[in-house]
Every structure is written in structure tokens, then in C-alpha cells.
Amino acid sequence: MADVLDIALMIREQVDSSDEQRALAEAYIKELHQAVAGLDQNRFVVQAQLRLVVAYSDAARWTSVSKSDVLDINTHVSGLILPHDGDDECARRFDVLMLRYQLALLTHAYHTDGFVSKLTGIASDLLKKQNIPDVAKQVALLQDMNTESFWQIIHVNRLDDVRLSLRDLMKYLDKESRANITTNFEDKLDIIGVAEHDLMGTHSNLQGYRDRVESYVRNHKEHVVIQKLKGNKPITESDLQALESILFSGDIGSKQDYIEHYGEKPLGAFVRAIVGLDKAAVQEAFAGFIQAGSLYADQITFINIIIDYLSTNGTIDKAMLFQPPFNFTHQDGLLGVFDDAKAGKVIQLIDDVNNNALVQAA
16 A cells, blocks of 8 residues: 555656656545545454544545655554455565556666566566466567567556556466565565666666576575675675675676676675565664664654665665655655754664675675
8 A cells, every 4th residue: 555655646746747647646546545435444453543544534635645644544544454355465466566666667766677577577477378368368468578668668557557467367377486576575565676767778688697697696595695695694705705606607697797787786785685684684773773762653664664675675875865765754854854863873774784785804
């Protein structure tokens, strides 16, 4: 629910949104309103939040949604909404993947190659199952998704069309492919991204180097160095050399291939961007700050957003602390939520987590 609301509000706020985007935003808002209005008010958990449920059951309340409304909805109401009967878990996770891709396009803050890689892989796997009538109906779309031109002109409305066309096909995927859909989605489902937005980047070989190296990292998460990175443990020069010996040799590719695709991005940060961080490890990193003094509700919400973001993406560019989703609680982001002293402590904690993805002295 949070992702859908974020997308709708972003489109509403962007002055250059197209009529088609605005129509999609209002459709999302209508869907959210109906979900709240349809809650069974006799359920015990709903009664506990009955005041808010009644308030947001009024369609007029959704005409202008404030940041405090967003906090109320995400904190107290969204968890009350149950999946539709018969709705497949893999279909819901596919929804999340597509919604996050939409957010990436709208914010212009994220690198989209990871989304393209996942979706082209899903399309390729489904094309192997054309004997299934439901899949056969979508062959033209699945074939288009394996072309570079399809992704060069992608937009949020088209992604929603793809989502609706394919979500019910996820149940036909083999277990290995289903795991790819659920990558990094174990925890709270918020915005995903890893670097600078680059929709028009080179995708001439969609199943090429990027797929090989990222697939290797995902499939070898139990490797001792990858586990250290995922667990927020510092890595050493010998750890880095162990990673390089695996990722820069054999059939995966060379160091030059890596530089051509990822530039000078540190290898530890690259691995973190794929496998994320263990949420418990991130929570531990911020536990002392949370326990040291009384934090207001919006401050706790802000820290939880940081924790969720790090769990998914592995590191945070500190400039992001003033951009979506970090400016949803307050328009000024970090400095609107915390005073200078506490903001400095938050930045220090983020630096500590980020630095653990870099080489430390032995």
C-alpha cells in the first residue's frame, strides 16, 4: 500500500505529469480508498484503529493527502488491509517489483538495470512455457520485453500494463525464477534503487555481463565475504582479493568488464547493492541511537525508512536523505526531522555502515 500511495502522490506533485500519469495516480488513489472503505470494522485490529479507518473511508479525505496523512496511513492503516482471496503470493511480489520500478522512474534517482535484468529474465523463463494457454496469450509482450527498444521507451503507465498482464503468470515460474522475483523483498516493501538513473544505458546484451556477475552474487550469498558484507561486518584487503579472484576470472568476466559496466564503484558496495544488508544487522547499528533518548514518532519513522533502505540497497548516498522517500516525513528530509546534533549522529551511523562495504586495514 505504501508504494502505491507514494507513486500516486509523486505524480500528483509533479507539474509535468502527463494526463495518462495523472489518470493512473487517481486510479491508484481510488483503489486505496476502496481498500480502506472495504475493511471489516468488526475485526478487532480494525476497531483498534477505527477512528482513522472511518476518516480514510471518506473519499473526500483522499482529494488532498498531506504528509501527516501519509504517516497515519502507512503506520496505522496499511497493515489492516488483507490480500484478496485467491491472490497468489508470487503475483503480489511481482506487484512490488513493478511498483518499485515505477518509483525509480518517477524519482530519477535510481539505476534501472537491475529491474530490466529481473524482468527480462522472467520474460525469458515464461517464454519457455508457451504450452500453458495463459502464457501463450502474452507471447507478444514477453518477446517485446527481451528487446532493447522496449526498455528505452518504458514509462510508469506501460509498467502498470505489464504488471496487470503478467502478475497472474508468476505462479507458472519454476522455483529458481520465483526466487529472483523475491530478491530483497523479505522485509518492509519500500523504494528500491542503487545508483544514478540511467534508463537509456546500454542494454545491447540483456543477458550479458551484468546478468552473469549479478546472478553469481545472488546465487552465492553464502560465500564468507558476501556474508560479511550482508552482515555489516568490515572487509579487509584479503577479502577484496577473494572477491576479485571470483568475479574477475573464469566465465563471469574480467575487471575491465566490471569497470565498463559499473565504473569505479567499490566491489563491496556493488555486492551490497545486490544482496542488501541483513535487517537485524542494520537495526543493531542504529539500536544505540534509538535507545539513547526519546525520539518522536516521525523520527522513529525516519530511522525505520533508513533501516529498510539499507536492508534493500546495502548503502545510502547521503544526498538521498533529502530526497524521496526521506522527505515524505518532512519536506526538508533529515534536517527537517532532527536537530543538527542528532542529524550529525545519523550521518555518522550511515557512514559507519557504508564504510563497512569498503576495504578496512587488516
